[in-house]
Amino acid sequence: xxxxxxxxxxxxxxxxxxxxxxxxxxxxxxxxxxxxxxxxxxxxxxxxxxxxxxxxxxxxxxxxxxxxxxxxxxxxxxxxxxxxxxxxxxxxxxxxxxxxxxxxxxxxxxxxxxxxxxxxxxxxxxxxxxxxxxxxxxxxxxxxxxxxxxxxxxxxxxxxxxxxxxxxxxxxxxxxxxxxxxxxxxxxxxxxxxxxxxxxxxxxxxxxxxxxxxxxxxxxxxxxxxxxxxxxxxxxxxxxxxxxxxxxxxxxxxxxxx
Amino acid sequence: xxxxxxxxxxxxxxxxxxxxxxxxxxxxxxxxxxxxxxxxxxxxxxxxxxxxxxxxxxxxxxxxxxxxxxxxxxxxxxxxxxxxxxxxxxxxxxxxxxxxxxxxxxxxxxxxxxxxxxxxxxxxxxxxxxxxxxxxxxxxxxxxxxxxxxxxxxxxxxxxxxxxxxxxxxxxxxxxxxxxxxxxxxxxxxxxxxxxxxxxxxxxxxxxxxxxxxxxxxxxxxxxxxxxxxxxxxxxxxxxxxxxxxxxxxxxxxxxxx
DNA sequence: CGCCTTTGTCCCATATTATCGAACAGATTG
DNA sequence: CAATCTGTTCGATAATATGGGACAAAGGCG
Numbered sequence: 001x002x003x004x005x006x007x008x009x010x011x012x013x014x015x016x017x018x019x020x021x022x023x024x025x026x027x028x029x030x031x032x033x034x035x036x037x038x039x040x041x042x043x044x045x046x047x048x049x050x051x052x053x054x055x056x057x058x059x060x061x062x063x064x065x066x067x068x069x070x071x072x073x074x075x076x077x078x079x080x081x082x083x084x085x086x087x088x089x090x091x092x093x094x095x096x097x098x099x100x101x102x103x104x105x106x107x108x109x110x111x112x113x114x115x116x117x118x119x120x121x122x123x124x125x126x127x128x129x130x131x132x133x134x135x136x137x138x139x140x141x142x143x144x145x146x147x148x149x150x151x152x153x154x155x156x157x158x159x160x161x162x163x164x165x166x167x168x169x170x171x172x173x174x175x176x177x178x179x180x181x182x183x184x185x186x187x188x189x190x191x192x193x194x195x196x197x198x199x200x201x202x203x204x205x206x207x208x209x210x211x212x213x214x215x216x217x218x219x220x221x222x223x224x225x226x227x228x229x230x231x232x233x234x235x236x237x238x239x240x241x242x243x244x245x246x247x248x249x250x251x252x253x254x255x256x257x258x
Numbered sequence: 259x260x261x262x263x264x265x266x267x268x269x270x271x272x273x274x275x276x277x278x279x280x281x282x283x284x285x286x287x288x289x290x291x292x293x294x295x296x297x298x299x300x301x302x303x304x305x306x307x308x309x310x311x312x313x314x315x316x317x318x319x320x321x322x323x324x325x326x327x328x329x330x331x332x333x334x335x336x337x338x339x340x341x342x343x344x345x346x347x348x349x350x351x352x353x354x355x356x357x358x359x360x361x362x363x364x365x366x367x368x369x370x371x372x373x374x375x376x377x378x379x380x381x382x383x384x385x386x387x388x389x390x391x392x393x394x395x396x397x398x399x400x401x402x403x404x405x406x407x408x409x410x411x412x413x414x415x416x417x418x419x420x421x422x423x424x425x426x427x428x429x430x431x432x433x434x435x436x437x438x439x440x441x442x443x444x445x446x447x448x449x450x451x452x453x454x455x456x457x458x459x460x461x462x463x464x465x466x467x468x469x470x471x472x473x474x475x476x477x478x479x480x481x482x483x484x485x486x487x488x489x490x491x492x493x494x495x496x497x498x499x500x501x502x503x504x505x506x507x508x509x510x511x512x513x514x515x516x
Numbered sequence: 517c518g519c520c521t522t523t524g525t526c527c528c529a530t531a532t533t534a535t536c537g538a539a540c541a542g543a544t545t546g
Numbered sequence: 547c548a549a550t551c552t553g554t555t556c557g558a559t560a561a562t563a564t565g566g567g568a569c570a571a572a573g574g575c576g
Contacts, residue, residue: 008304009534011269011563016312023331026338030524040565045525046266054274058366062524062572066335068364068371072393073281074329080284092377106326108316113326119350135330267563269534288553298536303554320543320553 011047014039018047019066022057027065078115081106083210083217086251091116091220094244098237100222101133105144105207107152107216110160111136112145115218133200133223138164140180141173143195143207144219150184150193151209151216157184173198192238193219197226204229206238208245212253220245269305272297276305277324280315285323336373339364341468341475344509349374349478352502356495358480358487359391363402363465365410365474368418369394370403373476391458391481396422398438399431401453401465402477408442408451409467409474415442431456450496451477455484462487464496466503470511478503 021033034044048064051057058067078084087104095102095118104116114135139145139160149157166175174180187193192208207221222241224232279291292302306322309315316325336342345362353360353376362374372393397403397418407415424433432438445451450466463481467474480499482490 009269009273009308010532011267011534012273012305012308013312014563015267015270015273016314019331023334026335031522041524042526042565042567043563046563047270049525050267050270054271055367056274066331067366068332068336068373068394070328071332071336071373072371073277073324074326074332075393076281077284077324078326078329088377108325109313113330115326115329119346135333136326268561269563272534289551299553300537300555301535304534307554 014043015047015051018044019051019056022064022066027060027063029063081115082252082255083248084115086255087210087218087220087248088116090244090247090251092118094220094222094240095119098222098240100224100232100237103144103221103223104218105148105221106218107139107145107148108136110139110163112139112142112148112219133203137169137199140164140166141169141199142221143193143205143223144221145207146184146195147187147193147207147209147219147221148216150187151211169199170197170201172196172201190238191242194233195221195223202226204233206233206241208238208242210245210248210252212249217249217252220248272301273305273309276302277309277314280322280324285318285321287321339373340510340513341506342373344513345468345476345478345506346374348502348505348509350376352478352480352498353377356480356498358482358490358495361402361479361481362476363406363479364476365397365403365406366394368397368421370397370400370406370477391461395427395457398422398424399427399457400479401451401463401481402479403465404438404442404453405445405451405465405467405477405479406474408445409469427457428455428459430454430459448496449500452491453479453481460484462491464491464499466496466500468503468506468510470507475507475510478506 017037018033021036022028025032030041030045030048033039033048034041037044048057048059052059052064054069056067056069057064059065083106084104091102091104102118103114105112105114107113114133117133117135137145139149149160152160161177161180166177166180167173168175174183183193187209192206195203195205195207197204202225203223204226205221205223207219209219210217220241222237223229229237275295276291279294280286283290288299288303288306291297291306292299295302306315306317310317310322312327314325314327315322317323341364342362349360349362360376361372363370363372365371372391375391375393395403397407407418410418419435419438424435424438425431426433432441441451445467450464453461453463453465455462460483461481462484463479465477465479467477469475478499480495481487487495
């Protein structure tokens with residue numbers, strides 16, 4: 001049940017703990033981080049200087065900040081993903097057509113990871129929720145995640161469901177395994193998944209999987225504030241999403257399996 | 259003169275070397291990486307498993323790939339930058355108005371680092387060069403870099419120029435310090451910098467600095483293929499760029515020093 | 517103006533720990 | 547079915563990250 005939480009190389013784990021801490025604070029010095037992580041100053045200092053030398057951190061006036069290097073590494077790895085190469089433009093135009101905040105999502109280690117998110121901002125209220133929207137969450141907690149999960153091989157589904165214990169994020173999160181499995185059947189049937197605010201209260205969305213005979217490449221999603229989304233769910237929005245997902249799938253298949 | 263190339267913590271340097279190698283290959287196994295880096299298999303394997311456990315790498319079928327975590331870390335650190343918060347929309351609309359490939363660039367450790375790049379693609383030819391455009395390069399090798407460099411404090415300018423030895427990237431790269439210094443005077447005078455293909459042959463661009471009384475926040479740039487850019491440089495493009503930069507600066511100043 | 521705190525940085529002995537070679541198992545290929 | 551590939555595991559050794567303490571400098575406060 002309990003995963004191997006033993007990380008082989010400790011310095012690296014420590015290094016990323018510092019990065020995480022630095023990420024929350026935006027900018028910090030060695031002492032501040034050492035206190036927060038209850039580590040010796042000198043150790044933290046060593047790590048900071050190491051990361052700075054490698055170009056991942058920038059130091060300004062004794063204080064340290066995350067550099068652009070992480071962004072560049074991340075963007076480069078994203079750009080090589082086939083689903084992104086074939087889906088990027090489609091997601092962007094989906095955002096324009098639907099007027100919603102749209103995402104391109106992939107599965108990663110049992111989590112749904114957003115690798116593209118559009119900037120379409122209808123109103124200020126949505127903007128706030130949009131910025132708060134997490135870039136990574138368990139598959140079962142959101143529409144694109146459920147859309148992907150529903151089309152994974154059965155053994156992987158059970159594996160993922162078993163490992164995570166279906167803890168609730170909001171009052172609407174699916175916490176019962178039977179409910180989840182029956183919902184996935186529905187998703188496979190109708191071709192799209194719905195999130196009624198199961199990850200973030202009030203954030204309602206629709207998502208369709210990008211799936212070929214071989215595997216699931218990811219999912220396309222459109223999100224919005226609950227009040228204005230509820231009626232959209234009964235109209236053309238689901239069709240729009242599934243069309244976009246189909247376009248991307250067709251584009252991938254046409255380009256060849258590679 | 260020679261910088262401290264001694265990296266305190268060796269495992270971390272090694273870890274990022276593996277990440278770099280993995281970045282180039284997109285996907286690779288332990289043996290392949292071990293051969294490329296001339297390291298023992300087991301060491302590389304340890305690093306891979308460590309990074310995978312931390313969520314930065316994903317393993318699929320024994321092979322490893324960079325995960326979306328780097329992207330998320332990078333995006334989050336970017337989103338907290340004031341120049342990005344105030345400049346994001348302006349750069350995007352600049353791309354629409356000008357019809358060019360536009361960038362928002364900051365200085366980082368003597369380099370120009372692109373933290374936003376638009377997706378406006380006039381033609382296929384530009385798309386290719388656009389994708390090849392590096393996200394990080396020495397300040398003196400490109401328009402936004404020179405625009406930033408020109409407005410840094412004098413001591414930092416000499417410090418940066420001294421450290422880098424002005425090696426040529428193309429035939430047009432500025433390699434003489436006096437030339438560079440006189441060009442920077444021109445840039446300060448006319449308010450914008452020009453790149454006639456000094457970093458990538460044929461990639462011509464204009465850039466204007468986002469500068470307040472206190473400091474340089476970065477630069478806005480517009481790039482295009484050489485043939486179609488040369489005439490644009492004599493027309494309204496430079497004005498468009500400087501206006502955008504001024505808009506962003508005004509937005510930052512208005513929001514307060516914070 | 518000077519004290520006192522707090523910062524970042526440096527040093528070095530010690531023991532933690534990352535390393536690395538070899539061996540194992542599974543898959544793939546000839 | 548043998549021969550290579552792969553990824554993985556194990557364990558002893560030596561390398562090395564650690565962390566306590568000391569230093570200088572900057573900042574705050576009386």
